Amino acid sequence: MRSTIGPALVLLGLVVAWEILHLVVANSGLPSPFETLAQLGVLFQDADFWKETAQTAQAFAIAVVISTIAGITLGILLGMNRTAGAVSEPILVNLYALPKVTLYPVVLLLFGLGISARIAFGVMHGMIPLTLFTMNAILQLKPVYRRSAAVMGLSSFDTSIRVVLPAILPEVITGTRLGFSLCLLGVLIGEMFASRNGLGYLVTHAMERGDMPTVLAVAVLLAVFALLANAALLALDRSRRH
Amino acid sequence: MTREGIIRLAVVVVAVAALEAACRLGAISPTVLIAPSAMVDSLWDILVAGTHTEDIFVSFVDVLASTAIAVVLGFLVGVVIHAWPALRAAVEPLLASYYAVPTFMFYPVFIILFGVGSGAIVAIAVLLAIVSMISATLTGLDRIPPVLGKTARILRLGPVERALKISLPAALPHLFTGVKLSVAYAFIGVIASEFILSGAGVGYAIAYAYNNFENRTMYGLMLLIVVAVTVVNTLLDTIDRRLQARLRR
Amino acid sequence: MSLVRSSLAEPSLTVSEPITMVPEDDHHARLVDVTRVFTPRGRPSVHALGPVDLDLRRGEFFSVVGPSGCGKSTLLDVLAGLSAPTEGRAEFEGQPIKGVPPGVGVVFQEDASFPWLTVRDNVAFGLKRTEVDAAEVKRRVDYAIGFMGLKSFADAYPAQLSGGMRQRVCIARTLVMQPRLILLDEPFGALDQQTRLLMGDELLRLWRETGATVLLITHALDEAAMLSDRVGVMSARPGLFIDILDTGWPDERDSRIVSHPRFGELTARLWDRLREESLKHLNND
Numbered sequence: 001m002r003s004t005i006g007p008a009l010v011l012l013g014l015v016v017a018w019e020i021l022h023l024v025v026a027n028s029g030l031p032s033p034f035e036t037l038a039q040l041g042v043l044f045q046d047a048d049f050w051k052e053t054a055q056t057a058q059a060f061a062i063a064v065v066i067s068t069i070a071g072i073t074l075g076i077l078l079g080m081n082r083t084a085g086a087v088s089e090p091i092l093v094n095l096y097a098l099p100k101v102t103l104y105p106v107v108l109l110l111f112g113l114g115i116s117a118r119i120a121f122g123v124m125h126g127m128i129p130l131t132l133f134t135m136n137a138i139l140q141l142k143p144v145y146r147r148s149a150a151v152m153g154l155s156s157f158d159t160s161i162r163v164v165l166p167a168i169l170p171e172v173i174t175g176t177r178l179g180f181s182l183c184l185l186g187v188l189i190g191e192m193f194a195s196r197n198g199l200g201y202l203v204t205h206a207m208e209r210g211d212m213p214t215v216l217a218v219a220v221l222l223a224v225f226a227l228l229a230n231a232a233l234l235a236l237d238r239s240r241r242h
Numbered sequence: 243m244t245r246e247g248i249i250r251l252a253v254v255v256v257a258v259a260a261l262e263a264a265c266r267l268g269a270i271s272p273t274v275l276i277a278p279s280a281m282v283d284s285l286w287d288i289l290v291a292g293t294h295t296e297d298i299f300v301s302f303v304d305v306l307a308s309t310a311i312a313v314v315l316g317f318l319v320g321v322v323i324h325a326w327p328a329l330r331a332a333v334e335p336l337l338a339s340y341y342a343v344p345t346f347m348f349y350p351v352f353i354i355l356f357g358v359g360s361g362a363i364v365a366i367a368v369l370l371a372i373v374s375m376i377s378a379t380l381t382g383l384d385r386i387p388p389v390l391g392k393t394a395r396i397l398r399l400g401p402v403e404r405a406l407k408i409s410l411p412a413a414l415p416h417l418f419t420g421v422k423l424s425v426a427y428a429f430i431g432v433i434a435s436e437f438i439l440s441g442a443g444v445g446y447a448i449a450y451a452y453n454n455f456e457n458r459t460m461y462g463l464m465l466l467i468v469v470a471v472t473v474v475n476t477l478l479d480t481i482d483r484r485l486q487a488r489l490r491r
Numbered sequence: 492m493s494l495v496r497s498s499l500a501e502p503s504l505t506v507s508e509p510i511t512m513v514p515e516d517d518h519h520a521r522l523v524d525v526t527r528v529f530t531p532r533g534r535p536s537v538h539a540l541g542p543v544d545l546d547l548r549r550g551e552f553f554s555v556v557g558p559s560g561c562g563k564s565t566l567l568d569v570l571a572g573l574s575a576p577t578e579g580r581a582e583f584e585g586q587p588i589k590g591v592p593p594g595v596g597v598v599f600q601e602d603a604s605f606p607w608l609t610v611r612d613n614v615a616f617g618l619k620r621t622e623v624d625a626a627e628v629k630r631r632v633d634y635a636i637g638f639m640g641l642k643s644f645a646d647a648y649p650a651q652l653s654g655g656m657r658q659r660v661c662i663a664r665t666l667v668m669q670p671r672l673i674l675l676d677e678p679f680g681a682l683d684q685q686t687r688l689l690m691g692d693e694l695l696r697l698w699r700e701t702g703a704t705v706l707l708i709t710h711a712l713d714e715a716a717m718l719s720d721r722v723g724v725m726s727a728r729p730g731l732f733i734d735i736l737d738t739g740w741p742d743e744r745d746s747r748i749v750s751h752p753r754f755g756e757l758t759a760r761l762w763d764r765l766r767e768e769s770l771k772h773l774n775n776d
Binding site: 006025087184189215223231 | 430471
Binding site: 387388389390392393395396397398399403407408411412414487488 | 571573590591593595596597599601602603605606607608616617620648649650
């Protein structure tokens, strides 16, 4: 209980700072926390909002599934071979640090303007951390685990399922957590640019109309969703730590 | 060069060559992707003709400014949080989840506060970069071995001397990791903001070229970003590894 | 009377009856009725040490052995001025210990070399802050580096050295300050047995050379038996001295005395005193 009071106070402080900022720059149109909350209430009554949310949710869900499966698979494949791991690690790290948004036009040209481009962009963001974490977990697996398994007479299949997988699970969960957040970011950025669908589009469109309460309402809603999802995965992460 | 380095180079060369062949043989349409050699050619023209020098300059200055602000401010905030355990207990759970928040959604807010231009872009880039610097500062200060603190007392160092001669150099490798991440995040923040909504910078130029079907220019500029980021990251990573190697006891 | 087995004997290595090198009343450092109680916030307080009495004679080599967690390190921290006694008096050269007194050097178990400095700069670090002039700093640093066998590593960084070499750097760094009292907190605890024996020889050489008083905390009974003039045996927590042994070794000794029958007797006696205390610790955890 004590551990939640502190963070709650900090969040409250942020809301107060927001209110003060609103009062200071009121003429330039920064809505107050209350206006934002009210607008969120309005949006919840709006069928269009739910349509866009469904669009984002669909793209995001597919992107998460693809990047999780593909990321873990690729990570395992690269991690099984020491050379492959050493060769690909700097490339993956560099891809991770690259402003991927510059490559979005390529994705658009390849996949067209539909939902598949946004899914692909989400996967581009979400897959890399998962691959990196899974790969490094396997590469850094203590050799004594495999040797113990061999001494106990486990087959290579049993070794993979009963020893390697449980040993790397915490890292994989950490990777999934990061991949999850980045996937959402990828999908949203995709929607903000050259799209007519999703919450990202809703935000850019609202901004063009100068509808700041909607911009902030959606941004805060997404932030809260991301934080809650992250907290859940973090709790899973901690419970699985060895 | 190590064996892995050679293989890595070979993998990259083969991939680029395959792409080149696919484009030249017409397997990939030039309206989708142009050949790597054409990208280099385009980048060369851009640099020689100076058509985008101003954009490059704007992006470069914004990245530099964002990094500098994030590093200095992040370090100071990190030191304060480290020195104040109650604040740390309150802030740390939020730091752990910080990168889950899609910060870009708040970009419009900064446009309201700072207008369309460098102000809003630097603000969002700092927002992205600063937390990795704060975390790195906390890690660095945490990881100073207690025995070094004892040694400082045995040598009867004053608080200032202790901070400058023991704590700072001991934490430096971790601080540098923070700087490295800050640079990467500043790049992402600046280029992505320019791309989505701005009137200048390389990110904006790429979006503009895309919207006007100028594929050649677009790919030339993309190549510029990829090369610039790769060179900077590789450089910082090399220094980072050297510093980390010192800590390996 | 030679107690050394002839086949392994060095001509100079003979053992006399226990001798007292300094007058009994020359207290170089002393603890009188010292206790140390830790009161961590939100948890019950821990009575770590004492009440303990200890008289370190000027120029002697004194070792402290005891079960894990008996307060050996706390004892050292009190002498070093890193930790104030809860009750009792701690004195160094007749003055009460308040903060780290000048003239005291400490070598810790953990590697305390500065990874960002070369071996030479590590050794010179403390000395450069004093009023000693540059030429003298260089002379002393060169001497300490040579003495500890670090000459060919003077420009290397600690990360390039083995654990034993890094501990030599820390000893050299203490040595250049010319301390009159050297406190060592399990300095060889992380090293392998052979390296430890050799480091023990270095330590004896250093002790003879400097004439400093040495207090060594160790968990290795053989180390204590081989190196010391006197060995203090501590009880399980809260630590008290349950025995103080005179080893009776001559000053000119080295690790070869392990083949001396008396070494076996000393080690056996130490273990005899300690076995019960160690069992208490084992069963408490």
